[in-house]
Amino acid sequence: MAEVAPAGGGPNRVFIIIVLGLVGLLLIGAVGVLGVIFIPRLFGAGAPPPTPTIRFVVTTPTRSFALAPTATMTTEPTPTATLVVAPVTVEPGAVTATATVTGTTTPSGGMPATGLGEDLLLLSGGIVLVLIIIAARRARSPNTA
16 A cells, blocks of 8 residues: 655645745746847847947137237246254164155056856855755754665
Protein backbone atom coordinates (compact mmCIF):
# COMPACT_ATOMS: atom_id res chain seq x y z
CA MET A 1 0.00 0.00 0.00
CA ALA A 2 1.15 3.54 -0.77
CA GLU A 3 1.86 5.89 2.09
CA VAL A 4 -0.44 8.85 2.39
CA ALA A 5 1.07 12.25 3.15
CA PRO A 6 -0.36 14.01 6.19
CA ALA A 7 -2.93 16.68 5.50
CA GLY A 8 -1.85 20.29 5.62
CA GLY A 9 1.71 19.91 4.32
CA GLY A 10 3.24 22.06 7.05
CA PRO A 11 6.29 24.18 6.32
CA ASN A 12 7.08 22.27 3.12
CA ARG A 13 4.04 23.73 1.40
CA VAL A 14 4.99 27.30 2.32
CA PHE A 15 8.53 26.76 1.10
CA ILE A 16 7.33 25.35 -2.23
CA ILE A 17 4.95 28.28 -2.71
CA ILE A 18 7.77 30.76 -2.04
CA VAL A 19 10.10 28.95 -4.46
CA LEU A 20 7.42 28.87 -7.16
CA GLY A 21 6.82 32.60 -6.68
CA LEU A 22 10.53 33.37 -7.00
CA VAL A 23 10.83 31.20 -10.12
CA GLY A 24 7.82 33.02 -11.58
CA LEU A 25 9.47 36.38 -10.92
CA LEU A 26 12.66 35.10 -12.52
CA LEU A 27 10.78 34.03 -15.64
CA ILE A 28 8.96 37.37 -15.86
CA GLY A 29 12.32 39.16 -15.61
CA ALA A 30 13.85 36.94 -18.31
CA VAL A 31 10.91 37.63 -20.63
CA GLY A 32 11.33 41.36 -19.98
CA VAL A 33 15.05 41.28 -20.78
CA LEU A 34 14.44 39.30 -23.96
CA GLY A 35 11.73 41.77 -24.93
CA VAL A 36 14.07 44.71 -24.47
CA ILE A 37 16.69 42.98 -26.62
CA PHE A 38 14.55 41.57 -29.43
CA ILE A 39 11.59 43.95 -29.87
CA PRO A 40 13.72 46.81 -31.27
CA ARG A 41 15.29 44.34 -33.71
CA LEU A 42 11.89 43.17 -34.92
CA PHE A 43 10.61 46.68 -35.63
CA GLY A 44 13.91 48.01 -36.96
CA ALA A 45 16.28 50.38 -35.33
CA GLY A 46 13.99 53.34 -36.05
CA ALA A 47 14.98 56.61 -37.62
CA PRO A 48 18.61 57.59 -37.25
CA PRO A 49 19.20 60.49 -34.92
CA PRO A 50 19.21 63.86 -36.66
CA THR A 51 22.58 65.31 -37.48
CA PRO A 52 23.27 68.66 -35.91
CA THR A 53 23.41 71.58 -38.33
CA ILE A 54 25.32 74.77 -37.75
CA ARG A 55 23.32 77.95 -38.24
CA PHE A 56 24.92 81.34 -38.51
CA VAL A 57 22.67 84.24 -37.64
CA VAL A 58 23.79 87.74 -38.53
CA THR A 59 22.29 90.28 -36.23
CA THR A 60 22.32 94.01 -36.67
CA PRO A 61 22.31 96.29 -33.68
CA THR A 62 18.98 97.98 -33.08
CA ARG A 63 20.43 100.93 -31.24
CA SER A 64 23.46 102.96 -32.15
CA PHE A 65 25.61 104.58 -29.52
CA ALA A 66 26.01 108.34 -29.54
CA LEU A 67 29.53 108.20 -28.13
CA ALA A 68 32.13 105.75 -29.23
CA PRO A 69 33.80 103.99 -26.31
CA THR A 70 37.41 104.99 -25.83
CA ALA A 71 40.03 102.78 -24.31
CA THR A 72 42.21 104.20 -21.58
CA MET A 73 45.30 102.54 -20.28
CA THR A 74 45.58 102.25 -16.53
CA THR A 75 48.34 100.49 -14.75
CA GLU A 76 47.47 98.42 -11.77
CA PRO A 77 49.98 98.22 -8.96
CA THR A 78 51.80 94.93 -8.83
CA PRO A 79 51.42 93.03 -5.59
CA THR A 80 54.54 92.70 -3.53
CA ALA A 81 55.22 89.86 -1.18
CA THR A 82 55.97 90.76 2.41
CA LEU A 83 57.84 88.23 4.48
CA VAL A 84 57.26 88.23 8.20
CA VAL A 85 59.79 86.41 10.29
CA ALA A 86 59.02 85.71 13.90
CA PRO A 87 61.93 85.81 16.29
CA VAL A 88 63.00 82.33 17.22
CA THR A 89 65.28 81.36 20.04
CA VAL A 90 67.15 78.16 19.46
CA GLU A 91 68.37 76.19 22.40
CA PRO A 92 71.49 74.18 21.90
CA GLY A 93 70.74 70.53 21.17
CA ALA A 94 66.98 70.96 20.54
CA VAL A 95 65.78 71.65 17.04
CA THR A 96 62.09 71.71 16.21
CA ALA A 97 60.53 72.40 12.87
CA THR A 98 56.91 72.91 12.05
CA ALA A 99 55.37 73.28 8.64
CA THR A 100 51.87 74.42 7.85
CA VAL A 101 50.30 73.99 4.47
CA THR A 102 47.17 75.88 3.59
CA GLY A 103 45.08 75.54 0.50
CA THR A 104 42.44 73.37 -1.04
CA THR A 105 42.82 70.46 -3.35
CA THR A 106 40.39 69.19 -5.90
CA PRO A 107 39.84 65.44 -6.18
CA SER A 108 41.20 64.14 -9.44
CA GLY A 109 40.19 60.50 -9.25
CA GLY A 110 36.95 58.78 -8.43
CA MET A 111 34.78 55.84 -9.19
CA PRO A 112 34.18 54.99 -12.82
CA ALA A 113 30.59 55.45 -13.96
CA THR A 114 30.16 51.90 -15.22
CA GLY A 115 27.55 50.74 -12.71
CA LEU A 116 29.15 47.30 -12.43
CA GLY A 117 29.39 47.53 -8.64
CA GLU A 118 25.62 47.83 -8.28
CA ASP A 119 25.05 44.75 -10.43
CA LEU A 120 27.56 42.73 -8.46
CA LEU A 121 25.99 43.89 -5.20
CA LEU A 122 22.57 42.69 -6.34
CA LEU A 123 24.00 39.40 -7.58
CA SER A 124 25.83 38.73 -4.32
CA GLY A 125 22.72 39.68 -2.35
CA GLY A 126 20.70 37.14 -4.33
CA ILE A 127 23.29 34.44 -3.75
CA VAL A 128 23.32 35.15 -0.01
CA LEU A 129 19.52 35.00 0.05
CA VAL A 130 19.53 31.61 -1.68
CA LEU A 131 22.13 30.32 0.80
CA ILE A 132 20.01 31.52 3.73
CA ILE A 133 16.96 29.75 2.31
CA ILE A 134 18.92 26.52 1.84
CA ALA A 135 20.34 26.73 5.37
CA ALA A 136 16.88 27.37 6.83
CA ARG A 137 15.46 24.47 4.85
CA ARG A 138 18.13 22.10 6.15
CA ALA A 139 17.73 23.35 9.71
CA ARG A 140 13.96 22.71 9.63
CA SER A 141 14.13 19.24 8.13
CA PRO A 142 13.84 16.45 10.67
CA ASN A 143 16.35 14.22 8.83
CA THR A 144 19.84 15.43 9.60
CA ALA A 145 22.47 13.56 7.70
